[in-house]
Amino acid sequence: MVYGLLEEVAPDLTRTLHDKGWQGHSLRPLGMTSPQFRGAPRKKGVYTTSRDGAIWLGSPVPQIASALIAALAGRSDLVWGAARLRIRGFELDVAEPVAADAGALVELETRTPVVLKHEDRYVLPGDGPYLDRLRHNLAHKADVLGLPAPREVRVLEAGPRRRFSVRGAPRIGAQVRVGLVGDPRFVDALRSWGLGLDTVQGFGWIR
Numbered sequence: 569m570v571y572g573l574l575e576e577v578a579p580d581l582t583r584t585l586h587d588k589g590w591q592g593h594s595l596r597p598l599g600m601t602s603p604q605f606r607g608a609p610r611k612k613g614v615y616t617t618s619r620d621g622a623i624w625l626g627s628p629v630p631q632i633a634s635a636l637i638a639a640l641a642g643r644s645d646l647v648w649g650a651a652r653l654r655i656r657g658f659e660l661d662v663a664e665p666v667a668a669d670a671g672a673l674v675e676l677e678t679r680t681p682v683v684l685k686h687e688d689r690y691v692l693p694g695d696g697p698y699l700d701r702l703r704h705n706l707a708h709k710a711d712v713l714g715l716p717a718p719r720e721v722r723v724l725e726a727g728p729r730r731r732f733s734v735r736g737a738p739r740i741g742a743q744v745r746v747g748l749v750g751d752p753r754f755v756d757a758l759r760s761w762g763l764g765l766d767t768v769q770g771f772g773w774i775r
Contacts, residue, residue, distance in 0.1 A: 569648055570600055570625065570768055573639040574632070581635060590629070593712045598632055599762035600625040601680050602770035603648055621653070624661065624679075624773060626760030628713060633760070673720070673747045674755050681730045681741035682764035682772045690740035693726035702746070705764055710754050718750030734769050741771060 574582040585596050605621035623646070627633040637660065646653045683690065684705065686697035699721065707717035727743035741764065748755060762772035 569646055570598060570636075572647070573625075573643070574635050576642070577638045578635040581631065585632070590712055593708070595708060595712050596768050597629045597709070597712060597757075597761055598625075598627045599760060599767040599773055600770050601773040603651075603653060604679065617651075623648075623653075626661075628757035628760050671749060673722075673749050674752075675724065675745060675747050676755070676758065676763070677725075677745040677775045678743045678763055678772055679775045680743065680762075680771050680773045681727075681732075681739075682744050682762075683739050683741040683766045684764050690738075692729055692740070692742050693723050693744055699723060702763070706748075706758075709758070709761065710751075713754065713757055715754040715757070716751050718748045718754065720747070720749035722747040734766070739766060739769070739771065 571582055571586055574585070584590075585598065589595055590597050601622075601624045603617070603621050603623050605616070605618045607620060608616040608618040610616070625636050625640075627636065640655070640658050644655055646655060682702075684698060684701040685691065686695075686701050691698045691701055702723070703718075703721050706721060710717040723744055724747050725745040729740065729742055732739045744763070746763070748758075759774050761767060762774055764772040767773070
């Protein structure tokens with residue numbers, strides 16, 4: 569869905585992001601949620617919907633973020649998998665900047681599960697390699713943006729294991745609340761990118 573949006577206004581940028589990543593890095597500084605529906609009935613094993621929902625999209629790279637805004641301004645609907653979602657409006661959501669104290673612990677909580685892998689196996693909070701893989705992912709993202717990696721990373725809380733299928737391939741993860749000590753600019757960037765892998769598919773979005 570995201571690549572389809574971007575391609576309408578920036579086809580060269582979209583092709584580069586999809587095929588190569590961003591500026592020599594395999595990661596793509598682009599995040600989003602899956603559709604979040606308010607008042608949807610709960611039903612085990614079924615993703616239920618309602619008439620009132622939202623999708624958040626973002627990027628810490630102004631060039632990508634501005635292309636998303638331009639694309640959304642010209643659309644009346646979005647296609648998510650087999651579902652067509654009518655757009656009733658959109659707005660720019662600007663988060664308050666992180667406090668300037670770079671030595672403070674900042675807590676971030678995800679709205680969608682964080683996906684991480686170790687040796688081609690999905691790992692969950694509590695698994696031995698999880699924290700190392702999370703730190704590695706954060707350091708890689710910081711490198712993409714030319715910012716210092718966090719000096720401290722903690723997993724403070726984790727939700728249950730969740731399993732999804734994306735075009736027939738599994739994605740396994742859990743929502744988390746983490747604590748970071750690091751450059752405030754990087755913490756701000758994560759809010760429009762997310763934690764972990766596959767953020768362009770709707771995983772790891774930060775509340």
